[in-house]
Amino acid sequence: MLNEEAPHLLEKREKKERRVGLPELKNAEKGNVVLRFAPNPNGPMSFGHARGIVINGEYAKEWDGELILRFDDTDTVVKPPLVSAYKDIETEAGWLLGYAPHRVVIASDQIPHYYEHAEQMLKAGFGYVCRCSGEAFKVFRVDKTECPCRGNSTETNMNLWGKMLDGTFKPGDAVVRVKTDMTLKNPALRDWPALRMQDTANHPHPRPEIGSTYRVWPLLDFQSAVEDHLQGVTHIIRGKDLMDSTRKQTLLYEHFGWEYPETMYWGRVKVHEWGGFSTSQMRRDIEAGHFTGWDDPRLPTLAALQRRGITAEALRAFWIELGVTQKDISVPLTTLFSHNTKQIDDEAPRLAFIRSPQQFNLTGEHPSSVSVDVHPNHEEQGKRTFDLTSPAIWIEQDDSAKGELRLKGFADVTLTGTDAAVQSIDRQDNRPIVHWLSDAQSTPGTLILADDGELLELNGQMEDHAYPVGTMVQLERIGYGRVLSPTVILFSHS
RNA sequence: GGCCCGUUCGUCUAGGGGUUAGGACGCCAGGUUUUCAUCCUGGUAGCAGGGGUUCAAAUCCCCUACGGGCUACCA
Structure with missing residues (x-):
């Protein structure tokens, strides 16, 4: 009778079970899940990177899927890659995961693919070569007005694209933009830049096999979007600072007729004991001799933590416990240490x-x-x-x-x-x-x-x-x- | 300025219309122990504020406050 009168009263009970571990992955199919972790190899990984590896890696394991380690090394000027970091990161990732990443992709090896897609975009008319300066375009973006380059014919665009490629244009002279809509509510999405030129003569790519080969380089949103599609990524789990990136990329996916992967985000994490460390700053400080190296125990790097005897298991338990909430948090290191004690005490002489x-x-x-x-x-x-x-x-x-x-x-x-x-x-x-x-x-x-x-x-x-x-x-x-x-x-x- | 995301014990987290609001870390008390370790037991403490919807709100909606981010020819 209760079943007929108020069925909801009976259903509730089973919903009360407490979830353990990571939240459910939406639209996941066992054996058909592809995730990726995409660091910039401008230095070895720090504590925060571990979250990306652990979360993506655990889901890959849970769903018999694949984890791609992708090096997003497409900037040679602002955050230039560190040659030694590719290997270091791969080794550290393997240590942390307990298994080797299933695929390793280096963005700088994929430039031709990005060019192909850029041309496809230009030919199909959902991208254009913009010759406005960054400042000039900012005005258009704020005023919701279209820049004159937006009306370029396909011929003009292809011609200008050629000038970017052959070096007639110099860095700063032109960028390729994705046509979205200049009246979009979110200014961050309005005709966003997809590829730009870099002075690789004076700032060659640190990988010798790349060096000064390319003048035109994709920006993160374009490179990442194309690469995720090429690699068949099904789920993207990353920091919520990249939420607008997802929105930009979704607009690009719509142009290409692709389906965007499922996404999840985590919030910002601060560690009480460590202030704000940036990889670039650490790199400068190490080079200046302020620290003994990337594994200096004062540094929040994975190398330092490993050297201090923090186990991969403890790090995994720590990040899994934090899960994938979008809340910005500040955690004490003692929580990590407590996980580590559980790991080592039984063995430690x-x-x-x-x-x-x-x-x-x-x-x-x-x-x-x-x-x-x-x-x-x-x-x-x-x-x-x-x-x-x-x-x-x-x-x-x-x-x-x-x-x-x-x-x-x-x-x-x-x-x-x-x-x-x-x-x-x-x-x-x-x-x-x-x-x-x-x-x-x-x-x-x-x-x-x-x-x-x-x-x-x-x-x-x-x-x-x-x-x-x-x-x-x-x-x-x-x-x-x-x-x-x-x-x-x-x-x-x- | 515009846009986006968030806010549950001190900290982190579960729960997402009806719960004694659960767990972990920390802390406190007790037990084991010839370590101030480990382990065990118990205790402590929480839904940011204000409106609204509803028989019923931590849970849904709106506003405010606070925190974070994007708006880069960085990732």
């Missing part, structure tokens, strides 16, 4: 590092050696043994001020002068438990930490170990770090 080490001499009755677990939750990882036949031990200065201490895993001691008198091997009271080292099993070492824009090198006493470079360890009572050498550890996070 424990190690002692004594900051501001003070040496004491053990006195009183005690065993000649003591063993503690490599990992408290995993006995199978073995023991660390400290030889105590020689009395020298190390304790952190801050701890030594406390006077009465429990040396972790060993004994209760009382500090007097430079003596550490063993009072009891068993724990007798609730005095503070501190980490310590025997002089015999330790050497001077360094803990490097990136703190508030500074690179600090903390010297101290490092427990001897044979872990290979790259091992993530947990420094007792300090936090996680990555082994850079037997005596140097790069602090990761607490």
